[in-house]
Amino acid sequence: MKEHSASEKNWRSKIFKIIYHSDTPAGKWFDLLLIIFIVISVLTIVLDSVNELHIKYGSALNYLEWFFTIIFTLEYILRLISIRRPMRYVFSFFGIVDILSIIPTYLSLFFIGTQQLLVIRILRILRVFRILKLVQYTHQAQMLTNAINNSRHKIFVFFFFIATILVIFGSLMYLIEGPENGFESIPHGIYWAVVTLTTVGYGDIAPHTVLGRIVASFIMLTGYSVIAVPTGIFSSELNEEIKRTRDRSRVCKTCDLRGHTQRAVYCRRCGEEL
Numbered sequence: 434m435k436e437h438s439a440s441e442k443n444w445r446s447k448i449f450k451i452i453y454h455s456d457t458p459a460g461k462w463f464d465l466l467l468i469i470f471i472v473i474s475v476l477t478i479v480l481d482s483v484n485e486l487h488i489k490y491g492s493a494l495n496y497l498e499w500f501f502t503i504i505f506t507l508e509y510i511l512r513l514i515s516i517r518r519p520m521r522y523v524f525s526f527f528g529i530v531d532i533l534s535i536i537p538t539y540l541s542l543f544f545i546g547t548q549q550l551l552v553i554r555i556l557r558i559l560r561v562f563r564i565l566k567l568v569q570y571t572h573q574a575q576m577l578t579n580a581i582n583n584s585r586h587k588i589f590v591f592f593f594f595i596a597t598i599l600v601i602f603g604s605l606m607y608l609i610e611g612p613e614n615g616f617e618s619i620p621h622g623i624y625w626a627v628v629t630l631t632t633v634g635y636g637d638i639a640p641h642t643v644l645g646r647i648v649a650s651f652i653m654l655t656g657y658s659v660i661a662v663p664t665g666i667f668s669s670e671l672n673e674e675i676k677r678t679r680d681r682s683r684v685c686k687t688c689d690l691r692g693h694t695q696r697a698v699y700c701r702r703c704g705e706e707l
Contacts (some may be wrong), residue, residue, distance in 0.1 A: 448515040453490070502538040509535060584670040588663055595659060596631070602626045602652055605646075606645060609624050614641045619694035630656040 451459045474497075480486050481494045509531050513519040522528045603623030615638040616625065620645040625638045629652045640649050684690070685700035699706055 445515050448511055452512055452515060459585050469517045470501055470504055474505075475698060476497070477501070498538060502535060504532065506535050577671070580667060580671040580674045583674065587666045591662055591666065598655075599623055599630065601624045602630075602648065605648060606640065609642060609648065610640055614645070615639070629653060630659060632656045632660075 444686070450457055451463050454460045461528075477497045481498070512528075516522060525655040529553070540595060545590055579658050594705075597639060600619075600623060603621075604619050605622070606625060607616045607619050610622075612618075612634035617624050621638065628635050632653065641648050658688070685703065685705060687705040688703045690700055690702045
């Protein structure tokens with residue numbers, strides 16, 4: 434019994450290292466293969482939505498979809514049996530994404546041709562989010578995450594300020610233009626302010642009065658300056674994060690190579706002891 438338990442624990446540990454650790458050769462190949470399958474499966478869904486391609490190659494695309502669904506199902510099962518607390522994975526963000534990307538294909542066996550199923554099948558696009566799991570293994574991604582986290586308060590205040598401006602200008606345009614010019618309510622005015630401030634300009638609602646056009650011109654000019662503010666905030670925090678990372682990294686006294694982690698013992702360029 435002990436040998437059987439040790440053997441089971443051993444193969445589960447190997448599967449865990451392959452699936453959850455990308456710092457091993459097997460783990461890197463697994464992640465690369467997973468990305469390829471994800472991209473091709475999403476491409477299959479996109480192509481199948483084109484009516485001409487669906488008529489000509491619908492059967493082949495359906496076989497491909499079932500192939501990827503089976504692969505992702507096996508991957509999901511292996512993830513569950515290789516970790517100590519499978520329920521944590523089941524209710525995690527990526528666990529929910531994984532199950533949502535699998536279930537619709539099996540539901541198609543029971544709800545073929547229903548309009549509701551088409552909505553559910555779109556959820557399979559969420560497979561592409563599984564690629565994001567690989568970012569936790571890159572140092573650069575960690576720097577970006579820290580920069581976003583450090584700038585979130587400033588960006589929140591900025592967007593709150595923008596939301597206030599949109600409400601004010603939307604209400605103002607409703608008073609100036611009125612329902613007769615397409616501004617049927619304050620929400621319509623706010624919608625127009627959002628479209629104008631972001632320089633999208635659909636043109637479905639436009640001011641007709643002189644005063645309304647003056648206000649619109651002011652919002653358009655404001656839009657160009659507004660777009661640059663979040664970028665500036667994030668860029669500033671990213672530069673600060675880069676400086677902090679350089680300060681935390683160890684420097685080789687022999688070749689002056691930076692970027693060694695705190696646990697590093699030898700220089701990765703010249704091999705000298707740090």
